[in-house]
Amino acid sequence: MSLLRSLRLCLVARAGTCPAGPLQLQSSQPRHTFHTGPRLASSASSKELLLKLRRKTGYSFVNCKKALEACSGDLKQAESWLHKQAQKEGWSRAAKLHGRKTKEGLIGLLQEGNTTVLVEVNCETDFVSRNIKFQQLVQQVALGTLLHCQNLKDQLSTYSKDRTDSFISLYAKGFLNSSELSELPAGPETEGSLKDQLALAIGKLGENMTLKRAAWVKVPAGFYVGSYVHGAMHSPSPHNLVLGKYGALVICETSERRANLEDLGRRLGQHVVGMAPLSVGSLDDEPGGEAETKMLSQPYLLDPSITLGQYVQPQGVSVVDFVRFECGEGEEAAEAE
Ligand SMILES: *[C@@H]1O[C@H](CO)[C@@H](O)[C@H](O)[C@H]1NC(C)=O
Ligand SMILES: *[C@@H]1O[C@H](CO)[C@@H](O)[C@H](O)[C@H]1NC(C)=O
Ligand SMILES: *[C@@H]1O[C@H](CO)[C@@H](O)[C@H](O)[C@H]1NC(C)=O
Numbered sequence: 001m002s003l004l005r006s007l008r009l010c011l012v013a014r015a016g017t018c019p020a021g022p023l024q025l026q027s028s029q030p031r032h033t034f035h036t037g038p039r040l041a042s043s044a045s046s047k048e049l050l051l052k053l054r055r056k057t058g059y060s061f062v063n064c065k066k067a068l069e070a071c072s073g074d075l076k077q078a079e080s081w082l083h084k085q086a087q088k089e090g091w092s093r094a095a096k097l098h099g100r101k102t103k104e105g106l107i108g109l110l111q112e113g114n115t116t117v118l119v120e121v122n123c124e125t126d127f128v129s130r131n132i133k134f135q136q137l138v139q140q141v142a143l144g145t146l147l148h149c150q151n152l153k154d155q156l157s158t159y160s161k162d163r164t165d166s167f168i169s170l171y172a173k174g175f176l177n178s179s180e181l182s183e184l185p186a187g188p189e190t191e192g193s194l195k196d197q198l199a200l201a202i203g204k205l206g207e208n209m210t211l212k213r214a215a216w217v218k219v220p221a222g223f224y225v226g227s228y229v230h231g232a233m234h235s236p237s238p239h240n241l242v243l244g245k246y247g248a249l250v251i252c253e254t255s256e257r258r259a260n261l262e263d264l265g266r267r268l269g270q271h272v273v274g275m276a277p278l279s280v281g282s283l284d285d286e287p288g289g290e291a292e293t294k295m296l297s298q299p300y301l302l303d304p305s306i307t308l309g310q311y312v313q314p315q316g317v318s319v320v321d322f323v324r325f326e327c328g329e330g331e332e333a334a335e336a337e
Contacts, residue, residue: 003230003246003274049075057082080191087196090203100208103328105129107247109229110142111240116225117145118247119181120212120325128207137201139241141211144184144194145176149216171219171251173321181211215323217249224317226250226265230273248272251321252312264315271301271308272324280319283309295319 046068053064053075059082067085071077105122106129121138128134152172176184182195190197194211202209217225229244250268254261272295281294287307288297296309296319303311312319 046073049073053078053082059086083192083196083200086203087192087199090199090201093206094199094202094208097202097208100124102208102210105209105212105327106135106138106243107229107245107325107327108138108142109227109242109244109247109249110146111225111227112146114219114223114225115146115149115216116218116227116249117142117149117214117216118227118249118323118325119145119214120327122210122212122328123205124207124209128205131205133201133204134209135243137197137209138243139239140186140190140197141181141194141214142241143187143239145181145214145216147187148176148184149174149218152218171217171223171321173215173217173251173323176214176216178211178213181214213325215249215325217251217321217323219251222253222255223320224252224254224261224265226252226261226268228266228269228273230270245327246273247325249323250319253318253320255316258316261317264312264317267302268308268312268319268322271295271298272322273326274301275299275308276324276326277322280321281309283313285309295322 049068050061050064053059053068054061056075057064057079059067063082063085064078067078067081068075071081102122102124104124104126105120108117108119108121110117110119119138119141121134121141123129123134152174182193182198184194186192186194186197198209198211219225227249228247229242230246231244232242233244248269250265250272252261252265252268258264275295275298276293277295277298278293279295281296283296285294285297287299287310288294290299292298296307296312298308300306300308300311308319
């Protein structure tokens with residue numbers, strides 16, 4: 001299995017960290033095909049408006065001119081007019097991409113405070129997944145999911161009684177499917193929903209794209225979310241978004257704040273990416289072989305002579321749950337049918 005080999009190799013090479021792959025950015029100007037309208041009166045102030053609108057939106061002079069004309073020189077209206085046109089164009093373009101499968105793309109991981117989100121956005125080719133505009137879409141989906149999750153307050157936390165009969169809060173975890181993601185607001189600085197951002201990206205990049213899924217986890221004190229992204233490249237975003245082809249979150253419970261928790265969390269995430277467990281299992285289960293699907297009974301990825309359970313137990317950490325995303329999974333199976 002080449003994924004396993006590369007996980008083990010990069011660990012040997014870098015003692016715990018995979019080198020971030022080179023990030024290739026193409027700057028492709030959006031192609032807009034709106035028609036040119038009649039010329040604006042070329043006074044100094046309209047020129048200034050035009051420059052302002054172009055700086056603000058990045059759309060071509062021709063389209064900015066057309067927008068200002070359509071909106072009688074109102075800058076704000078012109079801006080939203082431009083976005084609407086670009087969306088319309090994106091949707092009509094999307095409708096023309098019949099039967100174009102989206103099995104490439106990126107997994108995005110975003111962690112803020114006690115909230116962690118993992119998202120998958122798909123496109124048709126790996127080439128487009130390396131485009132900065134596609135990566136910005138992944139960022140918007142991750143931010144939108146993070147905000148959604150933070151706005152849930154803590155209603156969704158699960159609470160249970162401990163032995164002393166007082167309530168203790170547990171972690172909260174949720175998933176969003178493609179249609180739920182589409183309806184999420186795009187963020188505080190962007191109007192519209194993620195669906196609109198998807199249309200814009202399709203219009204700009206000319207490929208079919210799908211907001212595939214998202215998972216989020218919120219933990220109280222006493223829990224830690226370990227994370228790992230394979231084939232990671234750091235996006236040029238101001239947020240701590242990490243992008244790659246595989247991603248895993250591992251929810252751990254720990255009695256004390258340990259110094260090496262981050263490193264341990266990453267190793268657990270690597271194990272989940274490489275060994276693809278289906279459930280956590282229990283420390284009492286018998287050790288299993290390579291085909292074992294219960295995480296704690298699987299041979300530990302980085303030392304197959306012990307199980308994962310035997311690796312974590314002495315460290316005072318219990319694994320309680322995990323999430324694993326593999327970019328494009330499910331699509332190949334659907335294609336094979
Ligand atoms: C886009 O890709 C998705 C997922 O592969 C597919 O279900 C959908 O039909 C495609 N859209 C078009 C317009 O072909
Ligand atoms: C997505 O989730 C919602 C709410 O759980 C459900 O109603 C809907 O059918 C799901 N959509 C798809 C495409 O699975
Ligand atoms: C997460 O952190 C926020 C702010 O630090 C806190 O209000 C919230 O209760 C925490 N959530 C959980 C589930 O503990």
